[in-house]
Each structure stands twice: as C-alpha cells, then as structure tokens.
Amino acid sequence: MSPGSLVLLLGILGAPALGNPGPLEDVVIDRYYIPKICLREVQMGDFIRYHYNGTFKDGKKFDSSYDRGATVAGVVGVGRLITGMDRGLLGMCVNERRHLIVPPHLGYGSIGVAGLIPPDATLYFDVVMLDIWNKNDKLQITTLSRPERCNRTVENSDFVRYHYNGTLLDGTPFDSSYSKDSTYDTYIGTGWLIKGMDQGLLGMCAGEKRSIIIPPFLAYGEKGYGTVIPPQASLVFSVLLVDFHNPKDSVFLEHLEVPESCKRRAVTGDFVRYHYNGTLMDGTLFDSSYSRNHTYNTYIGKGYIIPGMDQGLQGVCVGERRRVVVPPHLAYGENGAGNKIPGSAVLIFDVHIIDFHNPADPVEIQTVYRPEGCNTTTHHRDFVRYHYNCSLLDGTRLFSSHDYEKPQEVTLGANKVIEGLNSGLLNMCAGERRVLIIPPHLGHGESGARGVPGSAVLRFEVELISMEEGVPEGYFFIWHGDPPANLYEEMDLNKDGEIPANEFSTFIKTQVAEGKGRLMPSSDPEKVIADMFRNQDRNQDGKITSEELKLKSDEDQEKVHEEL
Numbered sequence: 001m002s003p004g005s006l007v008l009l010l011g012i013l014g015a016p017a018l019g020n021p022g023p024l025e026d027v028v029i030d031r032y033y034i035p036k037i038c039l040r041e042v043q044m045g046d047f048i049r050y051h052y053n054g055t056f057k058d059g060k061k062f063d064s065s066y067d068r069g070a071t072v073a074g075v076v077g078v079g080r081l082i083t084g085m086d087r088g089l090l091g092m093c094v095n096e097r098r099h100l101i102v103p104p105h106l107g108y109g110s111i112g113v114a115g116l117i118p119p120d121a122t123l124y125f126d127v128v129m130l131d132i133w134n135k136n137d138k139l140q141i142t143t144l145s146r147p148e149r150c151n152r153t154v155e156n157s158d159f160v161r162y163h164y165n166g167t168l169l170d171g172t173p174f175d176s177s178y179s180k181d182s183t184y185d186t187y188i189g190t191g192w193l194i195k196g197m198d199q200g201l202l203g204m205c206a207g208e209k210r211s212i213i214i215p216p217f218l219a220y221g222e223k224g225y226g227t228v229i230p231p232q233a234s235l236v237f238s239v240l241l242v243d244f245h246n247p248k249d250s251v252f253l254e255h256l257e258v259p260e261s262c263k264r265r266a267v268t269g270d271f272v273r274y275h276y277n278g279t280l281m282d283g284t285l286f287d288s289s290y291s292r293n294h295t296y297n298t299y300i301g302k303g304y305i306i307p308g309m310d311q312g313l314q315g316v317c318v319g320e321r322r323r324v325v326v327p328p329h330l331a332y333g334e335n336g337a338g339n340k341i342p343g344s345a346v347l348i349f350d351v352h353i354i355d356f357h358n359p360a361d362p363v364e365i366q367t368v369y370r371p372e373g374c375n376t377t378t379h380h381r382d383f384v385r386y387h388y389n390c391s392l393l394d395g396t397r398l399f400s401s402h403d404y405e406k407p408q409e410v411t412l413g414a415n416k417v418i419e420g421l422n423s424g425l426l427n428m429c430a431g432e433r434r435v436l437i438i439p440p441h442l443g444h445g446e447s448g449a450r451g452v453p454g455s456a457v458l459r460f461e462v463e464l465i466s467m468e469e470g471v472p473e474g475y476f477f478i479w480h481g482d483p484p485a486n487l488y489e490e491m492d493l494n495k496d497g498e499i500p501a502n503e504f505s506t507f508i509k510t511q512v513a514e515g516k517g518r519l520m521p522s523s524d525p526e527k528v529i530a531d532m533f534r535n536q537d538r539n540q541d542g543k544i545t546s547e548e549l550k551l552k553s554d555e556d557q558e559k560v561h562e563e564l
Contacts, residue, residue: 027088028101038093040132044077047216048089049131049232055124062116062123071130073232082107084123092129095170100125130170133215133234139199140213144238150205156189160201160244161344167236169213174228174235183242185344194219197237204241206281206346212237243281243346245327251311254323256350262317268301271440272313272356273455279348286340286347295354297455306331309349316353318393324349355393355457357439363420364437368461374429380413381470383521384425389461393437398451398458407465409523413473418443421460428464436460468521476532477508479517488546499544504533 042048049071054063065072074080076089084102092098102123104110112119154160161183166175177184186192188201196214204210214235216222224231266272273295278287289296298304300313308326316322326347328334336343378384385407390399401408410416412425420438428434438458440446448454471478484490491499491507499507508529511517522528534540538548 025103025105027084027103027106029088030099030101031096032099033095033097035093035095038096040093042076042089042092042129042132043134044090045134046076047073047131047133047135047232048076048092048129049073049230050089050127050129052125052127055126057122057124071230073131073230085125088125089127089129092127092132094129094132097126097128100127128170131168131232131234133232135217137215139196139215139218140211141200142211144209144211146209147205147207150208153203153205154188154201154241154244155246156202158188158244158246159185159344160188160204161185161242161342162201163240163242165238167238168229169234169236171236183342188244194235196235200237201239201241204239204244206241206243207283208241210237210239210241212239240282245346247327247329249327249329251308251327251330252325253312254325255320256323257319257321259317259319262320265315265317266300266313266353266356268314269299270301270356270358271297271299271455272316273297273354273453273457274313274316275352275354277350279350280341281346281348295453308347312349313351313353316351316356318353318355320351320353322351322353324351357441357457359439359441361439361441363423363439363442365424366435366437368433368435369431371429371431374432376467377427377429378412378425378464378467379470380426381411381473383409383411383468383470384428385409385465385467386425387463387465388421391459392453393457393459411470411521418458420458421462424460424462425464428462428467430464430466433461433463436462469518471518471520476520476528476535477511477517479511480515483551487551488549491544491549497546499549500542501530501533504536504544505529508532 051065051071052063053061053066055061077086079086081089082102084100084106087106088098088100088102100123102125104120104122107123108117108119108121110119112121117123163177163183164175165173165178167173189198191198193201194214196212196218199218200210200212200214214237216232216234219233219235220229220231222231224233229235275289275295276287277285277290279285301310303310306326308330309324311330312322312324312326326349328344328346331347332341332343332345334343336345341347387401387407388399389397389402391397410422410425412422417425418438420442421436423442424434424436424438436459438460440455440457443456443458444452444454446454448456452458488499489495491504493503493506505526508517508519512519519525519528533544536544536549
C-alpha cells in the first residue's frame, strides 16, 4: 500500500493528529543526491511522479512502488498524501534522491494501518523524483542551434521530416528515430502528432535543433503509451528538423549570380549543359557533377529530368549560378531514389550553367571590326589564312592559332574544319575580326573531340589574315580564258613527243606567272602540281603522252576522273 493510497484510510479513521501526537517533530530530510542541473523544484499544487521504498526503522519493508512496477503519481499539498510526504517532497528536483524520516504524527499516527503499519510508527522513505508538472504549464521550447540562413519556417499543414530522441523528464529514453535509421515524417497541425509536438515544431527552420518539453496533458495524459510512457509523464524531445515542405509548394528559385550581359535565356526544347551539387535540406550531399568532372547534359521541358528541374532551369543565362529548391512531389516523391535520397525529401540543386543551345540554332556571327572599303570577301572554295582563339562559353580556353608559328590555313568548303567555323569565315574581308558562337550540331556534336566536351557550344574569335581566290571543287587548275588550241604541243617544251614531270611543272608555273590561269590555292603549290601530273600520268610511267592528257571539262563529259 502506498502513501497515496493510505490516505483513504485517513479519511475513515480521522486525521493522524488525533490521539497522543507526542512531542512535535518535523520530517527529517536527507538530500543524498542532488542533480547538477535543477530546472524546477516541486511546489504546492504540482503534479509529480516518483518511485519510493518504504521501511521501518529496523529496515523491514512495508511498501514499494518498485515492487509494483509502477511509479506513483499525485498532487503535492492538497491532502492526498500523508503530511510528512507532502512536506518531504517539496523542493525536490527531477532525479533528486532523498531519505525521509516521517514521525508518527506526520504519518499514520496512533492508529496506523491495520495489518501493515503499526500505531505510532516512524516511517522511512527512500524517494527518487521522476517528473514534475503543473496544470498551468506550457510547452517549453529551447533552441539549441539555428542555421544562419532561414528563409522559411514550419507552419500548419506542412509536411516535416525530422530526427528525434525521446526521453522522460528523468532522462529515461523511450524512443529514437536514429535507432530506426529513418526520419519521422508527418504533417503538422492535422492531428497526426501529439498536441505538444504539433505546437513544438512550429516556427522551426530546416537544420534547426530544439529541445521540447511537453507536459502530460499535451502528450499521452493519464493513459500513457504502451509500456514505455507511463501515465501522467512529461516528455522531452531533442529534435533535428531535416526538411519540410507543403504539398502546395512549387519550385523555389534563388538567383545566386546572374551575368550582367544575358542576351538569351533558356526555354523549353533547349539543350543545357550544367554543373550541379545536389544536397538535402540539411546539407547532406547526394550527388555532384563536379565529382564526375563532367557536366550534366539534357533537354529542358521535355520530361528527361525531374519536373522540378525542368521548371527550375527555365530562363537561365549562360554563366548563371542558380539555386533550385525542389519539393518532393516535383522530385522523387514518397519513395525517394536509391539509398541517398530518402522518401519525401526536399532537394536543393546549386547549378552553374555552362552553355545551352537549340538544335535549330545557326552560327551566331558578331562582327567586331571590318575594314573600310571592303570590296572583296571570302567565298566557297577560297583559300584563307586566319588566326583564332577557341573557348567554351564559360571562358575555358581550348585552342589558339597563336600557339603556332603561322596562321591557320584552309580551303573553305573542303570539309577540313567544322561546319560552323567554315560558315563563319565566309563573306569576310582581309583584316576583319569576328566572334562566332557555334552550336554543337555545327561543331563537334554530341561526342565532342579531343579537348572539346560533347554537346559543347564553342566561341571562336577569328581574324582573317589573307585570302586567295579558289577554284571549283574537283579542280587543281583553271584557265582564265580558253586553253591553248594545241595544248599538248605547247606543254611539250622540247618537242620530243612526251612530257615528263619537270616540263609539266615549268609549263603550269609559266601559265600562272603570265596570268593565263591559276592553281588551286595551297601553302604548297609544288604538291598541287605534282598531284596534277600524277593524275594525268595514267599509267604512272613518269611521263604524259598525248593520249593521256585531258582537260577537266572533257573528263567531266566522259565521266572519267578529275584533272585540268
């Protein structure tokens, strides 16, 4: 029988002070263990929970809450306990331990309790205080840490994901999300949580840590919960809010860095190359393109990526840095992805746009400088010399003709350079400077090239140094007028009936020098003439006969092969 239940006998037998109380004595209190931290002391009218052993002077036990496997709960100072206990418990802290010696007149007096406590018995109690609360108590919230950046706090109807350790007021643990290796996920303010937690999580930031002390009437009250939470127990939760969102949330954008010059913004159907770090709301990194040293390349607005990123990349500029916060219903939903993205997780992408283009884009040409009096411009098949610097749109330098001893040389339309550069060099004057923006389908395509990433937009700074008028495709030499009527006889300089390589070369060079014709432009004219001779020397015997020599125009008609 407990001191709390023995009070019923007092009502029947009368107050213990009746009879001979003997000399006045007070309760003797021995505070043999006092916690270093005492946030609250028992006062009159407080509800308390405690364990005790009750013995007589000789050590014989007459009652114990431990033996019943249940703590004692009651109110101090309202006559429900024997007077000695009421006095002896005042001022106790949670986890404090006391020895109490209660004289008879403050216990059960001269009457005692039949069969349990003899008359005029002095009672000895060993008490540990486990819980203190009052009906006027409110939720106690202590912020342990709070992120410097907090753009938004929890409101009713938000869905939260948090970790927690749950203990009783004396520190006894009853539950922990960490032991389950999973956050606790729920809606706020919808009745899915005890009232104290519903209130205690309001106003939290993602990443914030709180201690929340919940009185029993905002927790599990008189019934407790299972075997782990006793009736009338105050609860202490140490909470870390991992993330939260609202089902009505859309993508949240934060423009971290936007270039001053932004001539174009990405739209649906554009192909975007970007770097990113992907984190959870608590800062946990789940993925990064930087770790792979490779951009993420995709079309936007086409459903190739999660809806939140499809939306979040709309309107980006080349070079922009943007933070995209994606709620789970626009990301991986309740199931998450793999072992790095939990279910219902909010995702944060810090994105750096490297470049973007549209498959329909032409070469973009910006004329930086064009000489006055520019009457002659480059055309298809012209031979040009030019300097260039090539880079990615983020400024990464790739190649430069200035690294070599002389300019780059090429015949336009000969498929020796990428299509976009070939187009960008057309209609230029000598001395003209241009900037060319070349989309990958006119550059090195999806596969890229040595030193050039796949699907990369290229930026060329070009300066045309010189140009030479070209010849039609398939020709090595063209006549400015009609060729000689007796071409073979003219070419046979020593009139021996055959034309060796040196005679052929001398003849062609003479025609060029006299302005009667021109060679295909090249940095090596001798090689062009040698190729011409080889084509005319059909049997490869080192000389050209009259039967072998044919004009290119005649060959085109005969569909033989290409030459003069």
